[in-house]
Amino acid sequence: MYVVFEGIDTTGKSTQIELFKKNEQDIVALKEPGGTKLGEKLREIILQSNFNLSFNAELFLFLADRAQNFEENIEKFKDKIIISDRGLISGIAYALANHPTLDIDFLININRFALNGNLPDKVVLFKTNAKLIEQRLSEKNHDNIELRGTEYLLKVQDLMVDVLNKLPIKVLVIDASKSIDEIYKEIRKDIYDSVA
Amino acid sequence: MYVVFEGIDTTGKSTQIELFKKNEQDIVALKEPGGTKLGEKLREIILQSNFNLSFNAELFLFLADRAQNFEENIEKFKDKIIISDRGLISGIAYALANHPTLDIDFLININRFALNGNLPDKVVLFKTNAKLIEQRLSEKNHDNIELRGTEYLLKVQDLMVDVLNKLPIKVLVIDASKSIDEIYKEIRKDIYDSVA
Numbered sequence: 001m002y003v004v005f006e007g008i009d010t011t012g013k014s015t016q017i018e019l020f021k022k023n024e025q026d027i028v029a030l031k032e033p034g035g036t037k038l039g040e041k042l043r044e045i046i047l048q049s050n051f052n053l054s055f056n057a058e059l060f061l062f063l064a065d066r067a068q069n070f071e072e073n074i075e076k077f078k079d080k081i082i083i084s085d086r087g088l089i090s091g092i093a094y095a096l097a098n099h100p101t102l103d104i105d106f107l108i109n110i111n112r113f114a115l116n117g118n119l120p121d122k123v124v125l126f127k128t129n130a131k132l133i134e135q136r137l138s139e140k141n142h143d144n145i146e147l148r149g150t151e152y153l154l155k156v157q158d159l160m161v162d163v164l165n166k167l168p169i170k171v172l173v174i175d176a177s178k179s180i181d182e183i184y185k186e187i188r189k190d191i192y193d194s195v196a
Numbered sequence: 197m198y199v200v201f202e203g204i205d206t207t208g209k210s211t212q213i214e215l216f217k218k219n220e221q222d223i224v225a226l227k228e229p230g231g232t233k234l235g236e237k238l239r240e241i242i243l244q245s246n247f248n249l250s251f252n253a254e255l256f257l258f259l260a261d262r263a264q265n266f267e268e269n270i271e272k273f274k275d276k277i278i279i280s281d282r283g284l285i286s287g288i289a290y291a292l293a294n295h296p297t298l299d300i301d302f303l304i305n306i307n308r309f310a311l312n313g314n315l316p317d318k319v320v321l322f323k324t325n326a327k328l329i330e331q332r333l334s335e336k337n338h339d340n341i342e343l344r345g346t347e348y349l350l351k352v353q354d355l356m357v358d359v360l361n362k363l364p365i366k367v368l369v370i371d372a373s374k375s376i377d378e379i380y381k382e383i384r385k386d387i388y389d390s391v392a
Contacts, residue, residue: 037247051232056267061256064252064256109302
């Protein structure tokens with residue numbers, strides 16, 4: 001089962017993935033971008049400023065990473081429970097947030113192509129709100145994406161919902177304001193009920 | 197003006213490009229893949245076997261190269277005569293030859309996206325036949341693509357024609373059996389008549 005945890009920064013997604021990695025023996029934890037030798041190399045290229053990447057080139061590099069990750073990891077572990085930190089939903093939502101003239105259906109098509117026509121079996125969507133974002137942003141250091149502000153993050157969150165509404169994927173919506181323990185139990189129950 | 201020289205190996209495409217580079221001061225010679233810092237890096241990745249590239253990942257790397265090349269070179273030199281050794285026509289034809297289940301329209305769409313919706317102003321298509329291919333293959337050393345044989349090369353050539361038939365691009369068809377000098381004059385006249 002291929003489960004993708006999606007949500008903007010500050011929603012506690014990574015905290016939950018760490019908990020699953022620590023507590024459950026039978027899961028395979030993956031992340032995007034990365035997770036393959038190609039992915040690590042492409043991550044380096046994307047982060048290095050000296051390539052002056054055009055927007056389209058960067059988009060294709062993310063898709064190459066996604067395609068390689070699908071064939072090298074997701075196909076291989078499909079009989080286990082795969083939990084991935086991000087996937088195509090984030091990919092499409094951030095692309096749309098940064099370039100609103102892109103066509104959402106086109107982006108969905110090329111992402112499905114990267115997954116050989118497949119989709120995740122489930123998306124766990126961590127949802128937040130302006131007050132909670134600001135509270136959490138004030139608590140810790142944040143990378144460039146987070147520094148673009150609350151309004152940007154909420155726009156990305158709305159776009160994730162738009163993308164999910166267009167895809168036949170089961171979604172578990174998580175209220176990010178709940179406690180770490182509550183959220184963990186809720187996701188765990190949902191996933192293990194699905195495979196039971 | 198963005199002119200792309202297309203044709204399978206052994207058709208004399210590269211010989212003509214060398215002649216244009218040597219004889220004409222006002223042209224900009226480009227090639228695919230390559231031509232940008234990103235392109236050189238991606239070429240390295242594609243040629244190194246240790247990444248075990250999936251087909252889809254490789255396709256996206258070629259598209260990233262094409263997109264970067266468009267933004268960094270073709271956009272910049274669009275007021276000059278750009279002559280490119282290969283471009284989207286080859287890209288799509290080789291993808292289809294190797295993976296016949298791919299959808300030609302989908303491939304055209306993602307390639308046009310890589311070019312920000314643009315297309316070459318002209319394609320010079322070098323056409324050959326079985327007898328000429330075999331004669332030329334016997335004359336020199338050949339790389340892996342060429343070693344796949346005459347039938348494969350002719351299939352790629354047919355696919356190039358199929359792709360061109362779907363696109364609103366002016367095509368100059370060159371009979372590859374003509375002499376180097378005849379071909380050079382024919383292309384030169386066509387290009388300079390177009391910009392006159």
